[in-house]
Amino acid sequence: MTFKEINIGQMIEKAVTESGIEMSRICNFFKCKEKEVTEMYQAKSLDTEILLKWSKLLEYDFFRIYTQHLILYAPPVKQEENENNKKSSLPQFRKNIYTKEIIDFILEQISNGKMTKNEVIERYRIPKTTLYKWISKYSEIK
Structure with a gap:
């Protein structure tokens, strides 16, 4: 992946197919x-409230997909720019979350050249040091 x-709609449709949840249950859950529901499957993006409901219904964190996108493709913020700004009232996260999928993706990029x-x-x-730890840890498994 x-x-x-x-395309979150396609991902949701795939998750529904894999889980086997019936359309009647989905319609009851969403009151629609x-x-x-078919329109949601065709949508490239969805409202966060609807996405949260899908995450609960399918027991899958669809927001993590966007988090992984940010980790891989968002430009990094320079430390000096960050220090010049006022403190935000929003929660501050200390570090990136590297999931198994992200680690696999990065190691695949290296192994494929x-x-x-x-x-x-x-x-x-x-x-x-983190990259080299991943390489030594996950090359032992394969």
Whole structure:
């Protein structure tokens, strides 16, 4: 799976198919008609409240897909820019969350020769020691 182009409707439809949840249950849960559910499947993006309901119904964190996109493709904020801004009342996160999917994606880029280790370190701002720990840990498994 690529995190660059996200079509959340297709992902939800796939998750529904895999889970085997009946359309009648989905319609009852959302208090809507089958046509509206089908429209959600065709939507490239959905309102966060609707996405939260899908996450609960299917017991899958669809927001994590967007988080992975941010980790891989959002430009990093320079530390000096961050210090000049006022403190935000929004929650501040201390570090990136590297899921197994992200680690696999990055290691695949290196093993396929699409990126060098240095390119990965620069592009995704992953500490060198972290990358080398992943390489040694996950190469033992394979």
